[in-house]
Amino acid sequence: MNAKNEILGRIRRALADVPKLSPEEDVPVDWVHGQPLDTADILADLVEKIEDYKATVVQVGADEVAQAITDGLKAMGSQQAVLPDGLERDWVAAVEHAGVRVHRDEPPLSHTELNGIDTVVTTCAVAMADSGTIALDHGPGQGRRALTLLPDRHLVVVRADQVVSDVPEGLSRLAEAVADRRPITWISGGSATSDIELSRVEGVHGPRTLYVILAR
Amino acid sequence: MTTQRLTPAPPEGAWLGIPPFPKAVKTELENSTQRKNLRHATGTIRAKRAVRASEVHNWEELRTAGEQIKNRVGRHLDHYLEQAEAAMTAAGVHVHWARDGKEANEIVTRIAKEKAVDEVVKIKSMVTQETDLNEHLERNGIAAWETDLAELIVQLGHDLPSHILVPAIHRNRSEVRDIFTAEMGQYGKAAPEGISDDPPELTAAARAHLREKFLRAKMAVSGGNFIVAETGTLVIVESEGNGRMCLTLPETLVSVVGIEKIVPTFQDLEVFLKLLPRSSTGERMNPYTSMWTGVREGDGPQELHVVLVDNGRTDVLADPQGRAALRCIRCSACLNICPVYERAGGHAYGSPYPGPIGAILNPQLRGITSKVDQALPFASTLCGACNEVCPVRIPFTDILVQQRHRVATKKTSKHPTIEQGLMKAAGWVMGDGKHLASVQQGSKLAGRVFGKKWIGPMPVPLVDRWTQARDVEPPPTETFRDWWKRERGDR
Numbered sequence: 001m002n003a004k005n006e007i008l009g010r011i012r013r014a015l016a017d018v019p020k021l022s023p024e025e026d027v028p029v030d031w032v033h034g035q036p037l038d039t040a041d042i043l044a045d046l047v048e049k050i051e052d053y054k055a056t057v058v059q060v061g062a063d064e065v066a067q068a069i070t071d072g073l074k075a076m077g078s079q080q081a082v083l084p085d086g087l088e089r090d091w092v093a094a095v096e097h098a099g100v101r102v103h104r105d106e107p108p109l110s111h112t113e114l115n116g117i118d119t120v121v122t123t124c125a126v127a128m129a130d131s132g133t134i135a136l137d138h139g140p141g142q143g144r145r146a147l148t149l150l151p152d153r154h155l156v157v158v159r160a161d162q163v164v165s166d167v168p169e170g171l172s173r174l175a176e177a178v179a180d181r182r183p184i185t186w187i188s189g190g191s192a193t194s195d196i197e198l199s200r201v202e203g204v205h206g207p208r209t210l211y212v213i214l215a216r
Numbered sequence: 217m218t219t220q221r222l223t224p225a226p227p228e229g230a231w232l233g234i235p236p237f238p239k240a241v242k243t244e245l246e247n248s249t250q251r252k253n254l255r256h257a258t259g260t261i262r263a264k265r266a267v268r269a270s271e272v273h274n275w276e277e278l279r280t281a282g283e284q285i286k287n288r289v290g291r292h293l294d295h296y297l298e299q300a301e302a303a304m305t306a307a308g309v310h311v312h313w314a315r316d317g318k319e320a321n322e323i324v325t326r327i328a329k330e331k332a333v334d335e336v337v338k339i340k341s342m343v344t345q346e347t348d349l350n351e352h353l354e355r356n357g358i359a360a361w362e363t364d365l366a367e368l369i370v371q372l373g374h375d376l377p378s379h380i381l382v383p384a385i386h387r388n389r390s391e392v393r394d395i396f397t398a399e400m401g402q403y404g405k406a407a408p409e410g411i412s413d414d415p416p417e418l419t420a421a422a423r424a425h426l427r428e429k430f431l432r433a434k435m436a437v438s439g440g441n442f443i444v445a446e447t448g449t450l451v452i453v454e455s456e457g458n459g460r461m462c463l464t465l466p467e468t469l470v471s472v473v474g475i476e477k478i479v480p481t482f483q484d485l486e487v488f489l490k491l492l493p494r495s496s497t498g499e500r501m502n503p504y505t506s507m508w509t510g511v512r513e514g515d516g517p518q519e520l521h522v523v524l525v526d527n528g529r530t531d532v533l534a535d536p537q538g539r540a541a542l543r544c545i546r547c548s549a550c551l552n553i554c555p556v557y558e559r560a561g562g563h564a565y566g567s568p569y570p571g572p573i574g575a576i577l578n579p580q581l582r583g584i585t586s587k588v589d590q591a592l593p594f595a596s597t598l599c600g601a602c603n604e605v606c607p608v609r610i611p612f613t614d615i616l617v618q619q620r621h622r623v624a625t626k627k628t629s630k631h632p633t634i635e636q637g638l639m640k641a642a643g644w645v646m647g648d649g650k651h652l653a654s655v656q657q658g659s660k661l662a663g664r665v666f667g668k669k670w671i672g673p674m675p676v677p678l679v680d681r682w683t684q685a686r687d688v689e690p691p692p693t694e695t696f697r698d699w700w701k702r703e704r705g706d707r
Contacts, residue, residue, distance in 0.1 A: 003313035004301075007475065007526045011294045014534035018291045023480070027288035031281035033483045049500060108514065111431050111465055131490075131501035144515035145464040149457065167501075168486040178447050178482050181307055183512050186505035191457035194497060195366035195382055196389050196415040198257045204365065204419055205426065206457025206504060 034172045037165040042129045043214065046163050049132025053189020054202050055210035065157055066094035068213045069121065073098040076153050076209055078119035082109065084147055086140025087121065091157075095121060105143060114150040120207070121155045122148060125177065125184075127163045128170035133188045134158060134212070135170060137177035145183055154187070154207040160216045222335075222359035223350065224374050224399060230348070231376065231566055236591040240564040250386045250561050257385045258552045264498025265549055265605065271500070272490065281487045283609040286543035289445075289478050290533060296445040296478045297524065303448030307510020309520045317347030320525045324349060324437060324470050325356050327521055331468050333358065333435045337426075339452065339459045340364035341439025342380060342546055343474050343525055345568035346581075349437070360437065361403075361429050363458035365422050372399040378562025378570065381496055381548040386561050389413040400425050426458065436462035436517070440473035441545070442488060443522070446481045449509040450522070453492060453502045463506050469517040475524050476533075476542040488545060491607035496547035528581035537618050541576050543608040548573075550602035550612065556595060565592065572602040576615040584623050593619035634678055656695040666690035 001009070019026060039045050047057045056075075060068045069091055073081065080101045083092055095102055103109065103117055123141035127134045134156055136142045148154055164170050174184055191206030202208065227233060234240050244250065269275050289296050301311045314320035320343075328336060336353065338344070338360050350360040350371075362371045369384035370377050373395040377383030384392070393413040400407045400421065405428055407421040438459070442451040450471055452459050463469060479485060493502045511520055533539045551557045551571030562570035566588040567578045575596055579589045593616050602612040628636050645651050671688040674680055682688070 003315050003319060006315055007313055007524070007530065008294050008297070010526065010530035011297070011475075011533060014530050014539075015291060015293070017536050023288045023292040023295065026291055027284055029281060029284040029288065031277065031284070031487065033486060052500075053503075115427070115431060128501075131493075133501045133505075138512075138515060144512075145460070146515075149460050149464055167490050168483075171483055171486050171489075175482060178444075178449055178507070178509055181509040181512065183509070183516060184505075184507040185460070186501070186507075188499075188501035188503050190503065191455065192503050193365045193419055193456045195364070195369070195384060195456075196387075196392055196418055197253070198260045198382065198385075199415050201415050201419045203416075204423055204456035204458070205363075205430070205461050 034168045036169050037130055039129060039165045042163055042165050043160060043216065045165070046127055046129035046132060046158075047214065049129060050189065050212055053132055053192075053210075055189045055212060057212045057214055059214045059216060062159075062215050065213060065215050066090045069094040069155065069157070070098040072155050072211050072213060073100050073119065076119065076155070076211060078153060080117045081119040081121055082114065082117045082143070082147055082151060083121055084141060084143025086142075087123070091121065105147060108144075111146060111150065114146055117151050119153040119155060120147050120151040121157075123157050124162060126170050126173040127158045128165075128167050129163055130166040131188060133167070133170065133186050135174060136185045136187070137174060137182050138185070139177065139182065145185060148185065149206060152207055153209040153211065155211045155213065156187075157213045157215060160214070222354055222357070223361070224372055224403065226351065227374055227376060230351070231568070234563060234566040234588070236587040237560075237564055237566070237595045238591055240566065241560045241595075244561050244564045245559060247561075249388065249391075251559060253386055253388050254558055254561055257382065258558045261498055261552045265495060265552065268494035268498050268500060272494065278487060278491055279607055279609050282491050282545075282607055283543060285479060285484050285487060286608050289480060290476065290539055290542050293475065293478070293533065296480060297475060300443050300445040300448060300478055301524075303446065304443075304510065304522055305448075307448045309448065309510050309522050312521060312523045314523050314525045314527070317525070317527045320347050320472055320523050320527065321349050321352035323523050324472065325353060325358065327468065327470055328353065328358050328435055329356070331435050335359040335361060335429075335433065336435045336437050337361050337363050337429055337433040337462050337466065338367075338436070339438040339454070339462045340367050340383070341437070341472060342568060343439050343472050343527075344437065345377060346527060347472070347525070349472070361426075363426050363429070363462060364454075365419065365456060365458075368422055368426070369395060372396065372403070376563055377568055379548060379551060380546050380569065380571075380573070386563075389415055389418065392418050396421055404428060430461040430465055433462075433466045435468040435470070436466040438462060438469065438471045440471045440477055440522070441492070442479050442485060443473060443477055444480075444482050444485065445478050447509055449482060449507050451485065451505065451507050453489070453505045455497065455503045457504055460504055460506055463508065464516050466517055468519045468521070470521040470523065472523045472525060475526055475529055492545055492547055495549040495605065495607040528583075531583070532577070532580040535580065538576070538580050538615055540610050541573070541580060541615060543610055544573055544577065545608060547607055549605040549607065553601045553605045554596075555599065555601070556597060560595070565595065572596060572612045572616075573610075576610075576612060576619060579619050579623070584626055590623045590627065593623055653697060656697065659691040660693055660695060663691040663693040
C-alpha cells in the first residue's frame with residue numbers, strides 16, 4: 001500500500017469513535033469570523049502599534065505623499081532604490097528628486113543585484129491596526145517577494161482606506177488574493193530576534209529599517 | 217578513520233545519549249549558568265505573554281475557537297488532508313506522504329539529489345528535529361544549514377535545542393560569543409575579530425554569516441505552521457526574515473509538515489494568527505508571516521514540495537483523550553510557565569519537545585517502550601499552570617494523569633511492585649470502616665512503642681526513601697474514633 005493510503009487508513013481506524021457527521025455538525029465552532037474591533041481611532045491605533053515595533057510612521061495628506069517619499073529616503077540616507085511596477089508616476093519622480101538612483105525590476109534583477117540596492121519603495125494591500133501589521137499581496141506597486149526582502153530599508157505607503165481594525169478583517173480583504181494564488185507577506189515592524197537572552201534586537205535578515213507613510 | 221563532516225557535529229549520541237528524566241535532571245540542575253539563564257528568560261517571556269493576552273478582550277472565546285477548530289480538524293483529518301492535497305496539487309505543489317521520520321528524510325534527500333545540491337538552507341522546524349533530518353542529509357553528503365539565529369547557535373555549538381521557540385534559551389550572550397568566535401569561520405564567514413557579547417553585534421555577525429548562504433542556496437527546507445485545506449495555502453510565522461529568505465530565494469522549496477497542521481479555511485487563520493504570537497513571543501504579531509499558495513511564476517521557488525508526515529501522529533489520534541495534544545500549535549507558553557521546565561531545562565526531556573507538551577506528546581508519539589518515554593508523564597507537579605496558558609486549551613494535567621496510568625499499567629502488567637502491593641493493602645483498609653478500625657488498633661500500639669519521639673532515618677527498604685530526608689511524627693496513641701467516643705459518646 002502506498003504511504004498516502006496507509007496514513008489515511010490509520011486515521012480512519014484511529015477515528016472509529018467519531019460519529020459519521022459532517023465536520024461542521026460534529027464540532028460546532030462558537031466564533032463569528034471577520035468581526036471588527038470597536039477601536040475609536042483606527043489610524044491612531046495603527047500608528048501606535050507600528051511605532052511600538054520601533055519603526056517610523058509619518059502621517060501626511062493624500063497629496064503630500066510624493067514629498068514624504070523624498071523626505072523619507074533622505075532621512076534614511078538611501079543611495080539606490082528598487083521600484084516595482086505600478087507605483088504612481090509622481091512617486092517615481094519623488095525618488096529621483098531625493099537624489100536616489102532608481103532601479104526597475106525589468107528585466108528581473110538578480111539576487112546579488114538586489115542585495116546591493118539599499119532601499120525598496122512599495123504600496124501595500126491592507127494594514128491591520130490592532131497588531132500593527134502591514135500586508136503585501138505582491139500585486140501592482142508591491143513587486144515580487146525578493147524586492148521587499150533583500151534591500152535593507154523598506155519604505156511603504158499605506159492609504160487610510162486600506163487600514164482595518166484587526167486581523168479578522170484583514171484576512172477578509174486578502175481572500176481574493178489567496179483565491180488568485182498570490183503570495184502574501186505580513187510585516188509587523190522590521191525584522192527582529194529575541195534569541196539571545198530574549199533581549200529584542202531589531203534588524204536581522206529582512207529589511208532592518210521599516211519606514212511607513214500613512215496617507216490620510 | 218574519521219571522515220570530515222560538512223556541518224558541526226551534534227553531541228555524542230544526540231537525544232539518545234540522554235538518560236531518563238529523573239537521572240538527566242540531576243545533571244542539568246547542577247548547571248547553575250543554565251538555571252540562571254532559564255530563570256531570566258522564562259520570567260521575561262511569561263510576563264510579556266500575560267500582558268499581550270490581557271489586551272485581547274475576548275481572549276477566552278478566542279482560545280475556545282482555537283480548541284474547536286483544531287478538534288474539528290483532528291476528528292475529520294482524513295477529509296481535510298485529502299482536501300488540502302487536492303488544493304495544493306491544483307496549485308502546482310508536489311505532495312508527498314511519509315509514514316515515519318525515516319520516510320520523510322528519504323523523500324527530502326531524494327529531492328536534494330535530483331536537484332544535485334550539496335547543501336540546503338533550513339528554516340527552524342520542529343518536525344525535522346523530530347525526524348533528525350540534518351544528520352540524515354549529512355550522511356548523504358548534503359550540508360543542512362540552520363538559519364534561525366537560535367538554531368544557528370545550537371548547531372555551531374555542537375548542541376541540542378532546549379526550547380521549542382528559543383532553542384538556545386539555555387545559553388547566555390558570552391557563551392554565544394564564544395561559540396561564534398570558535399566556529400563560524402570553519403563553516404563560512406567568520407565572526408568579526410574581537411566581537412563583543414552585545415546581542416546586536418552577535419546578531420549582525422549571524423546576518424553576515426548567513427547572507428552568503430542565502431544568496432547561493434538552490435534548495436531550502438522548511439516546516440509549516442499551518443496548511444489551509446480549502447486553498448492549499450502554507451503559512452509560516454517567524455521573526456528574523458531567515459524564513460522569508462529560504463521561502464523566496466532558492467529555486468526549490470521542500471516543506472515538511474505534520475499531518476495535524478491543517479486548518480479548514482483561510483478565514484480560520486484569524487484565530488491562530490491572534491493566538492500564536494501573543495502566546496509565543498508575547499508580541500501582538502510576529503515580524504513576518506509568509507503565505508504561499510503554489511508556484512507563482514517569476515516570484516519565489518519554481519518547484520514546491522510538501523511532505524505530509526505521520527511519524528506517530530495517528531497513534532496519538534487513536535486515543536480519544538490523548539488526541540487533544542495534536543491541537544498544539546508549538547507556541548511554547550506551557551514551557552515558559554512550567555516550574556519544572558524552568559529549573560530542569562529542555563535537554564532533560566530527551567526530545568526536541570520538552571516541557572509539558574513534551575511530557576504528553578512524546579510518550580504518545582514514540583510509545584512507552586523506552587525508559588525515557590516512560591519517565592516523561594511523571595516530569596510534572598500537576599500544578600496545571602500549562603492548562604491555563606495554552607492557546608488551544610489542551611488539558612495537560614488530565615493527559616499527564618492518563619499517561620501515568622498507561623505507564624504504570626504497562627510496567628506492572630508482568631511484575632507487580634511493592635508500591636502496588638501497598639496501594640492494594642491501602643485500598644482494603646480504606647474500603648471499609650471496620651478494616652480501618654482494626655488497623656488503627658495496630659497503629660495505637662506502634663504509638664506507644666515510639667512514645668513522643670519523632671521517627672528518623674530507618675534502615676527499612678522503601679521506608680528509608682522517605683525517612684532519609686524527612687522526620688515523621690510518631691503514630692498517635694489515641695485514634696480519632698476513640699477521641700470522638702470519649703468526647704461525644706455515641707452521638
